[in-house]
Amino acid sequence: MSNHYTNNKINNQLSPLVQQALERYRTFLSRDEFTQLTTFLIKPIIPSVRINLLKQDPKEFIGSLKMRYRWEVQPVPFCSSGFWVKSPPEEISATIEHRMGFYYIQEAVSMLPVELFDFAKNPKPLILDMAASPGGKTTHLADKIGDQGLIIANDASRSRIQALRVILENWGVMNAAITCQNGSYFGEQYPDSFDYVLLDAPCSMENLRNSASHSMRAITSSERRQLANRQLNLLRSAIRTVKPSGQVIYATCTLSPEEDEAVVSAVLDEMQDIITLDDVSTKLPTPAPALRWDGSRRYPDDMEKALRLWPHIFGTSGFFSARFTKIQSIKKKSRSSTHQERASFSKRFSQLQKKDTKSLWQYFQTSYGFNLEQLLERQMLSLWSRGKEIWAIPILLFEIFPTLPLVSAGMHIAKIIPGGYLPSHAFIARFGTQFQFGNLTLEDSLIGKWLRGEDLAGYEAKDYKRGNIVVITDKKGRNLGRGKVLTDRLKNLLPSRLF
Template sequence: MTVKLPEAFEKRMQHMLGEEFEPFLASYEKERYYGLRVNTLKAPVGEFLELSPFRLSPIPWCREGFYYNGEERPGKHPYYYAGLYYIQEPSAMSPVELLDVRPGDRVLDVCAAPGGKSTQIAAKLQGQGVLVSNDNSADRVKALVKNIELFGVRNAAVLNETPNALGRVFGGYFDKILIDAPCSGEGMFRKDEDMIRSWSPESVQTCVVLQKDILDAAAVLLAPGGRMVYSTCTFAPEENEARIADFLDRHPHFEVVPIPDAWGFAQGRPEWIMESRQGIEGFSGRAAEAVKGTARLWPHCIEGEGHFVAVLQHKGEGLGIEADPASGRERTSGRGNGGKKPAQTETEREDIISRFFAEMGFPDLPGKLVFFGDFAYLAAAGLPDLSGLKVARPGWYIGNIKKNRFEPSQALAMGLRAQEAVRSVSFTADSLEVVRYLKGETLQLEKDEIAVRDTGVSAKGYCLVCVDGYPLGWGKWIDGLLKNEYPPGWRWIW
């Protein structure tokens, strides 16, 4: 593999790295590394490894992460469509590992699309607490929503806002915040040559302005004593060490939590920030010394692409405005029914959903029922009033009401477990039936092929379709036919 690097970039890296430049340059002649991360919302790591048809080896900094051979194409396997894993570059798994998310935390992913790190956070929350996944790009939010739903996340809200706008609602609300900042992308040159074509020295300075604003906005959102992780996939000191030093000097209530010297990660380089353009402003000795505790992931030192990570801890002084977690009202500018008034009252819609849930034998599902028109969601407990924000999903999208009936969503199916539905059918991963289902075809099935959990329940009706016991979506069985309810936008295209 031969990668043609930009001349200005190559000269800068040679100056920065000195004797390390030749090993760094040689890494671009090697094949990139491929990784996937097991979705522990659906299967423990050991359970997945027993099922996995792939040759996997562990990624040292992520217990759920594994290298795979790029020729195996796990994105074309039924387990991918069941959300059993997320395909993710190995180095990109490190920021969430350093965020130290615990079940019950309130967590914000500021620049979340397409959703890899949000799904990693969700797995660590294990359905407890609140995840707010935000991205300011309306187009990228579509991919974020799909990945959250594919992963079966029940306790996430998805927003389409600028970081500054979040302060109106979420001041001092979050225990943990991830800033996977927009950057010049130098660390991804080996993975994606389009990043090389779009790079210029000016792009670095454009990103610096964005990064500064995002860090400042996020600082207002973090609760006293909370933790914030800042990461990029670039090598430029202006976007890395200089950004952290500048932030520390302007926010003295934050400090760097040193990242352990492990896994081949290298220390941050304070001497480089004085050579960057930002260095002419000068940084305090405290700030410059602190950036030694940040980490650089170099492609010639680890099996992964280039990354920078900094862990920032709020020392505990109060900041900003307080959110009101007791409020339950939400508003969206995205989904709804075109402004039309629903045919039923809210109580009538709740009754329709309750009857469907009882008929399907669902347990008490978590969250507060929220309606936007005829679309129904379960919002995570403790989520504040989202009025005035652009909301793609205020919670787990469970379905919508058409006339006097409830139609369950694909997101509801993906967030369930097979045993939570009164009717299910499971195909093996190597079967023709599972491929036909994922392609949207109607299937012929005998009545005794439908697993009915409770005695006296008819096989007729909505049925949870699974692969090896893991949900893929809905079907509707009647008189020997399983009508396919798999969404067109999700279907397997060969």
């Protein structure tokens, strides 16, 4: 009687959508597991962050955030740069560190897919993020490979591209390009081309938790079938476009078997001579096997190699993920000649002349003690111009994908202005703390104004000339973007989107 009362009390705190979904999943779990799940679901979601490894050391940086903002943090067990932030005194989105791209607010479970790749064998890989927007997993990919190689961040929705651009810029990613294509395009146009493919597939989002980014909604059986068909088609394309011995991650933020185990089972049946399902269970400290039976169908025994994260296991939203390795090519079709002309993106740019390249190198060396030439060589980037703007674009992009239609690529480095250059915010945010000089440290009393985007009237920068562009820091060493020294003030050059 007591258990019945307790269960009713818990159910009354859950939304009708969650209760309905739970009834579907009751038979997949033991009684104890189901009780653990329902008990967990009434608890609030703990926010989590992932530290930007391109800009910070995760252990040192999370330590500074704990002290500065009185955070209580707990490591995410399957992501060394991920941390839960328990009961933060203020919104974790309100800090300057977040606005400057030093960490990304991301549900802990969404950190899992990228961690499942094995990058050890290929330090400078070609990667396709097939459904990339808003870009959290793309930035995670860039972190894992040290922004080496090349990432093609694709999204089929034109309306989602701007968000993707902003996230990659804020993170400081250089070796990436953005495309807007249907996912099937890559399997058709670029078979056997990528070392790794991430497919974070569009899904029903039936993850048993409501959040700002993944809110549950009513879903019909017809919609489930349509989603499953779309997911299977995208997964086929991902497998076609990955190279033999390359890896594909299939992930969804739903617990619906029709979109998870059923899709994996279908592609294994179709391509049993082409792919293998990898055992990724060792990536987790606690077992989280996929289903072998969903109440209406039985799946192969090795389906347990895939991962089904019920929310109560790690304190997350529900999630599913599987990794495939391609063992041989699919019988090739003749590639369409739709895009044999030079990509339209590169038509808008021209490669920077040698004298202009040397001039830019010299500017960064004399103004900041920063070796731009060495950076470009290490990152395999070349300089291109578009009007007054100078961009660093991955060399691999034009070597391997010269006809790929692009939305954007690389990083905006600087703008040509009278008497010199204006380094971009993205470049300063990533590399400013590495400058040997050209830095200006503000007094604590001025930080509030600066972080509100205000100019500092009457400020005298004694060591600098009028027109100098300086990297602004505070006494804690935080990078606070760019400022321009003027006669009567220090002009704030932080982008308006940060406020």
